[in-house]
Amino acid sequence: MLAVAFQGPERVEVVEKPGPELLAPDDAIVRVTASGVCGSDLHIYHGRVQVAPGFTLGHEYVGEVLAAGDAVSSVAVGDRVLGTFHVACGTCWFCRAGQFHKCDHGRTFGHGAGLGDLQGTQAELTLVPHANLTLRRVPDGLSDDVALFAGDVMGTGYHAIQGAGMRPGDSVAVLGLGPVGLCAVQVALAAGAAHVIAIDTVEDRLAMARGFGAHAVHLTEEDPRAAAKALTEGRGVDVAVEAVGDARALDLAIRLTRKCGTVSIIGVYAERTEVHMGLAWIKSLNLVGGQANVIAHLDPVLALLASGRLDPGPLVTHHLPLADAAHAYEIYDRREALKIVLTP
Amino acid sequence: MLAVAFQGPERVEVVEKPGPELLAPDDAIVRVTASGVCGSDLHIYHGRVQVAPGFTLGHEYVGEVLAAGDAVSSVAVGDRVLGTFHVACGTCWFCRAGQFHKCDHGRTFGHGAGLGDLQGTQAELTLVPHANLTLRRVPDGLSDDVALFAGDVMGTGYHAIQGAGMRPGDSVAVLGLGPVGLCAVQVALAAGAAHVIAIDTVEDRLAMARGFGAHAVHLTEEDPRAAAKALTEGRGVDVAVEAVGDARALDLAIRLTRKCGTVSIIGVYAERTEVHMGLAWIKSLNLVGGQANVIAHLDPVLALLASGRLDPGPLVTHHLPLADAAHAYEIYDRREALKIVLTP
Amino acid sequence: MLAVAFQGPERVEVVEKPGPELLAPDDAIVRVTASGVCGSDLHIYHGRVQVAPGFTLGHEYVGEVLAAGDAVSSVAVGDRVLGTFHVACGTCWFCRAGQFHKCDHGRTFGHGAGLGDLQGTQAELTLVPHANLTLRRVPDGLSDDVALFAGDVMGTGYHAIQGAGMRPGDSVAVLGLGPVGLCAVQVALAAGAAHVIAIDTVEDRLAMARGFGAHAVHLTEEDPRAAAKALTEGRGVDVAVEAVGDARALDLAIRLTRKCGTVSIIGVYAERTEVHMGLAWIKSLNLVGGQANVIAHLDPVLALLASGRLDPGPLVTHHLPLADAAHAYEIYDRREALKIVLTP
Amino acid sequence: MLAVAFQGPERVEVVEKPGPELLAPDDAIVRVTASGVCGSDLHIYHGRVQVAPGFTLGHEYVGEVLAAGDAVSSVAVGDRVLGTFHVACGTCWFCRAGQFHKCDHGRTFGHGAGLGDLQGTQAELTLVPHANLTLRRVPDGLSDDVALFAGDVMGTGYHAIQGAGMRPGDSVAVLGLGPVGLCAVQVALAAGAAHVIAIDTVEDRLAMARGFGAHAVHLTEEDPRAAAKALTEGRGVDVAVEAVGDARALDLAIRLTRKCGTVSIIGVYAERTEVHMGLAWIKSLNLVGGQANVIAHLDPVLALLASGRLDPGPLVTHHLPLADAAHAYEIYDRREALKIVLTP
Numbered sequence A, B, C, D: 001m002l003a004v005a006f007q008g009p010e011r012v013e014v015v016e017k018p019g020p021e022l023l024a025p026d027d028a029i030v031r032v033t034a035s036g037v038c039g040s041d042l043h044i045y046h047g048r049v050q051v052a053p054g055f056t057l058g059h060e061y062v063g064e065v066l067a068a069g070d071a072v073s074s075v076a077v078g079d080r081v082l083g084t085f086h087v088a089c090g091t092c093w094f095c096r097a098g099q100f101h102k103c104d105h106g107r108t109f110g111h112g113a114g115l116g117d118l119q120g121t122q123a124e125l126t127l128v129p130h131a132n133l134t135l136r137r138v139p140d141g142l143s144d145d146v147a148l149f150a151g152d153v154m155g156t157g158y159h160a161i162q163g164a165g166m167r168p169g170d171s172v173a174v175l176g177l178g179p180v181g182l183c184a185v186q187v188a189l190a191a192g193a194a195h196v197i198a199i200d201t202v203e204d205r206l207a208m209a210r211g212f213g214a215h216a217v218h219l220t221e222e223d224p225r226a227a228a229k230a231l232t233e234g235r236g237v238d239v240a241v242e243a244v245g246d247a248r249a250l251d252l253a254i255r256l257t258r259k260c261g262t263v264s265i266i267g268v269y270a271e272r273t274e275v276h277m278g279l280a281w282i283k284s285l286n287l288v289g290g291q292a293n294v295i296a297h298l299d300p301v302l303a304l305l306a307s308g309r310l311d312p313g314p315l316v317t318h319h320l321p322l323a324d325a326a327h328a329y330e331i332y333d334r335r336e337a338l339k340i341v342l343t344p
Helices: A039-045 A154-164 A181-192 A201-211 A226-230 A245-257 A278-284 A292-307 A321-331 B039-045 B153-162 B179-190 B203-212 B226-233 B247-255 B278-280 B294-306 B322-333 C039-045 C154-163 C177-190 C204-214 C225-229 C247-256 C277-284 C292-304 C323-332 D039-045 D144-150 D153-161 D179-190 D203-212 D226-230 D247-258 D277-282 D293-304 D322-333
Strands: A002-008 A009-018 A028-037 A061-067 A080-082 A124-127 A171-175 A193-200 A215-218 A237-242 A257-265 A273-275 A284-289 A316-321 A339-343 B002-008 B011-016 B029-036 B062-067 B078-081 B125-128 B171-175 B195-200 B213-217 B237-242 B257-265 B271-277 B286-289 B316-321 B338-344 C003-008 C009-016 C030-036 C062-069 C081-082 C127-128 C173-177 C195-200 C215-218 C236-240 C257-266 C273-275 C286-291 C315-320 C339-343 D003-010 D011-017 D028-038 D061-068 D081-082 D126-130 D171-175 D195-200 D217-220 D237-242 D257-265 D272-274 D286-289 D316-321 D339-343
Touching: A002 A321, A002 B171, A009 A321, A039 A321, A061 A124, A061 D226, A154 A181, A154 A237, A154 A292, A171 A181, A171 A226, A171 A245, A171 D247, A181 A201, A181 A237, A193 A201, A193 A226, A201 A215, A215 A226, A215 D061, A226 A245, A237 A245, A245 A257, A245 A273, A245 A278, A273 D277, A278 D272, A278 D286, A284 D237, A284 D277, A316 A321, A321 A339, B002 B322, B011 B322, B011 C247, B011 C323, B029 B322, B062 B125, B062 D028, B153 B179, B153 B195, B153 B237, B153 B294, B171 B179, B171 B226, B171 B247, B179 B195, B179 B237, B195 B203, B195 B226, B203 D195, B213 B226, B226 B247, B237 B247, B247 B257, B247 C277, B271 C277, B278 C273, B278 C286, B286 C277, B316 B322, B322 B338, B338 C173, C003 C323, C003 D293, C009 C323, C030 C323, C039 C323, C062 C127, C154 C177, C154 C236, C154 C292, C173 C177, C173 C225, C173 C247, C177 C195, C177 C204, C177 C236, C195 C204, C195 C225, C215 C225, C236 C247, C247 C257, C247 C273, C315 C323, C323 C339, C323 D316, D003 D226, D011 D322, D028 D144, D028 D322, D039 D322, D061 D126, D061 D144, D081 D144, D144 D153, D144 D293, D144 D339, D153 D179, D153 D237, D153 D293, D171 D179, D171 D226, D171 D247, D179 D195, D179 D203, D179 D237, D195 D203, D195 D226, D217 D226, D226 D247, D237 D247, D247 D257, D247 D277
Parallel strands: A171 A193, A171 A237, A193 A215, A237 A257, A257 A284, A316 A339, B171 B195, B171 B237, B195 B213, B237 B257, B257 B286, B316 B338, C173 C195, C173 C236, C195 C215, C236 C257, C257 C286, C315 C339, D171 D195, D171 D237, D195 D217, D237 D257, D257 D286, D316 D339
Antiparallel strands: A002 A009, A028 A061, A028 A124, A028 A339, A061 A080, A273 D272, A284 D286, B002 B011, B029 B062, B029 B125, B029 B338, B062 B078, B271 C273, B286 C286, C003 C009, C030 C062, C030 C127, C030 C339, C062 C081, D003 D011, D028 D061, D028 D126, D028 D339, D061 D081
16 A cells, blocks of 8 residues: 655655554454545654654545454444544543543554554545544545545644533634644634634635634734733633643743633643643633643544534645655645645 | 503503602602603503502603702713613622612612502603613713613613523524514624524514514414524523513523523523423523613623614614503504603 | 343343453453442343343443553553443443433443343453544543442442532432442432432441431431421422332422522432322422443542442442352342342 | 732832721721732732732731621621632622623732732731621631631632533543642542643642542653553543643643533733644633632632532642742742741
8 A cells, every 4th residue: 555654854755654553352444535634744744753764654544444353343334434644542530531532542643653643544544543542434424635634734623612611702812824733723713612712824714714713813013911901801811721832821821821821731741831821820810721632622623523623624625646746745844734635 | 740550450641740859869750752661661650560559650761950959970860871771789799790770779660669669651750760870971962762772672682692691603582573582683683693593472573583684483373492402413402591581481481491591581580380390400500680770781781782783773663652541552562662752 | 251141030040151251452462350230230130121041140340451442542451440331432422421321322230131132241351442532541540349339339329419419518419328328328419419318228327428428318207308498497308319210209309499490300200100290290309310330430430439428338238250140149139138248 | 907918020028008998888998817929929020910019918818807897798897707819799690690800990909000900918907898708707627727728829729720620520631730639639530530630840849639549640851642541442531630830831731621621710811922723622611710700609619628528628738927928929820839928
């Protein structure tokens, strides 16, 4: 089969590999009909996350079940399915508590030996361990493009909002309008935010957020704090989503949030960071964060996609054949695309 | 001033009364510009809730602050304001816990001596005790018709949904499409319900719910259980709102709800009722209910009304002058109106 | 092997049966060292729950793993283990939501074909499906007698209190001091109840509750409502646990509970029941109930047992050899025992 | 009257001042029978929190109501009462949401103009604004020494544990065993922690925590991380309470906490701090913190104190007459005392 392999920093190649085989009774093999290129793929592309040469990339996918072990009951051979970006064992302490994203035996597709040694989904075929928890039938009428978001980007947007305890009538700020930030904007609005303030420096992304119903605010040409105050009688927002992953964004998120509000940190942190704990403390903020629990969110996210209440379709800016993956990574690296979908 | 007085079963009259005076430092007097006629007024009208002859009716209102005691800080003389259907002391055990609807010293407008002896709001002027907690400025651009709903009917719809812990992506059934049921439909949709099943026998009300985005299901000509199953892969709805207040509706609500789901009982109960506890128990349902905590919900409800995400405007089917209140009650009693607004 | 078989109403026999065999990769076989006789066994004994003649009874057990399928990872052959009264698949919609007690494929030990056709644990050997979720190693130092409670009676006591959202400083009433009620008393005290009012008519049980730290109140010779008022400044208790399962107990629970409090219904209901919905509604009560989610509670319950903060040891009033099971059922049926432990 | 006045860094004097007068209808005047010296008083004593010379210090107190305005209903003249360290208006947005500690008009006793210009309680008399929310009758049988803790230190311990969502059976680490840390240890145990790991470097404080039932661990001579792992099967604690207020303690708290656990930051932060956000993010931790909402916690804390389930009595190491306040501050500054109680 064809697969997109990492070969070294800023070098991906489409290579021929042997197809996967079922190894455990709850494994499935999926013939991939669409896979996404995602911001976290770029961390590998640039060598910040280390992956062995030849490893298959990708963790977003939609496809058809080609084979399934005896213990697979949630889907059947021939089903059109989507999956989550990582798999979970379903029985460890964390899975029993519903915290599938922190599974003691969790494995992430396409992220190398450090995250479970699970070959990626930018390929013609992909092996899916623990298929019962991670695979779901695609609801009728849902396109591959939209279904692709359920198990990663939109699940993360849902996590950012629900994990923060947002309630209908709240005001929300979203800092950073990449695909995750834009999905968080959609989820906040779908969940009944009275106001969503969407903050970025890229005009196209601001325009897209505005189209979804947000108050778009340019980070440097406008004043986000004034906007937050104006919409909340001076209090600040109930929830700020930090979808960038740097200290300045976190600082602004802390400043935008009202006393006793929540900062939902979905942008990735890997290091020590200077945080204005004095301000967070005096305001009694909750800082919540980390990777999204997409398995837990999969059912409601699919219901919202299937009913049309969430629609990430506009985020897909490019479709390319799998064979052109190297080109896709170049485009994505130049930030010319929001979401690229690879097809066989 | 003119006031709508209860004079006996099915007999209301507009009478001349002396205007109210400030009695406590946190009292306000409001010149009423719009007051509503509500389903609970009919309980009094029919003599099921006992009120002394001559007592002023009504508990929904919008108006302008005419006078305010020294301790009133949330609004000022001249402000355009709305209020809640009851007032709360703000300092008893229940108020300290935020359960304002169960205040030990709570008083309901227009419900006679048994509920706090507080004259109603279907009048030219109304005395508002504990004004800081109950009055709020009407946001710019909000009509009297819409603002009128914040402190009673829409606050109750919000309570029905939020009190049930509904989450974005859930499925919701609403049984009974009077004004409260229709508001619950709107809140469920605004809060991100993937599906709302709206159940009644009156075609106009079903049509209105359909217009809001619900799946309208005729109680007797269609099969609500089949509808609930079809939309939820056979599980049943996550939340059923019982907005009727009788044993058959409660029974259906229990049947429509999935295992571990919630039945939110906003319809009024006053007596012993046969309940299928066996079914509720085997399904591990939560039954939550009672009057709405409209004071607690006032800020988010107003934010949703002001942002246009909730719009009860279509529910207002009649405007009548205060002087024609007797006629208004007759129309309402014949169920020819959804919401009647009285104006001076 | 020897096994306790139901042979007809009020007739159990110890019979010789072939031992179980592993059928699925996540099955285990446990050599039982202790099994309990429980109140729900009496429902079968009296024929109220129908079970085919020859079916093995029992659902509480501690033992040693004799064999395990390839997919069993939570325990190993030779481990001393305890299990829960039912098993769950771990992958259906309800299991994914952590509601293991409502698993679409749940099976209860020793309850016949209607509840999953799973032979009981009052036997020398027992087959344990889905062993990863249901089996746990017995912490060092914990006796069989105590460990036996983790997966059923104490898990139910924990559910009654935690499912009701009890907070430290709350007041709790427990109606019915059978084993579940007494465990609920212990959990409430361990969880920081300021007061626990324990209500029954049996003096021994009242004395035991008093020994645990509760205010024991005789249902008919004392006045439970007066006791609840005296301890709560007249408000009523925050949580009432209904551990009887009849309409009169539910009625008293509703009366004892403060406005906006919770009635936690752990006693079994199977039919329609007259409920004072009027009182529940005017008080804005939450009625929560149903079987306990013992799989979800297993880790915290074991931690509390292992640390000695919960100790159901005093509830074990009788030990009998498995061979004397018929006698054990007779004693239990005459209510001469609180908990009988059968040993090989 | 006599009052303890701040006169400059490390200089307090007992001075004669005119007694307070009622200024608002919900004011009360309390004759103080006991007031505490607290860690936050030292911030003023050392000049880190700026207070004008002559300002009365202190914010912990028990006493008798000497006078009360017309609107005071929660207590009466002659009542023996305790109060909280700050007062709240009861009607602003935050008070309506039950977040009294973030009241827009909150005032803290004895902290100078910056925190509401409210004279302190280390005096013979103290003026108590908004008495209904802040004053409560002392339950019968409770000593002044114990009651003194309800409105400040024990309320803070309760906040640290409840605000973190601790559940019965959880494991808790408390870093820093000053009075707040020791109270958090007591609350965690009362609330059903299976294990509490109490960490400090002062042997007396470790011994006291051990006496309460905690696993005492010397910060530098033992290995807190090994202790946390040993008690939690390697996972880490469910909740870590940071009761120190510095970056190293926060770092250790983040390391001790399991994936998806909570760090409850009750130690005071005023500045920017380097935080290991990478570790917090990869572990999906919740960081919650800030001043305690003691008004909200007052009822449950009093219930726990009155029932004897919490007992801060052992923390009171010194009693001194008000006239010797200067000496008390010297002792406290030398860390020779845990809690000093001043009496008239």
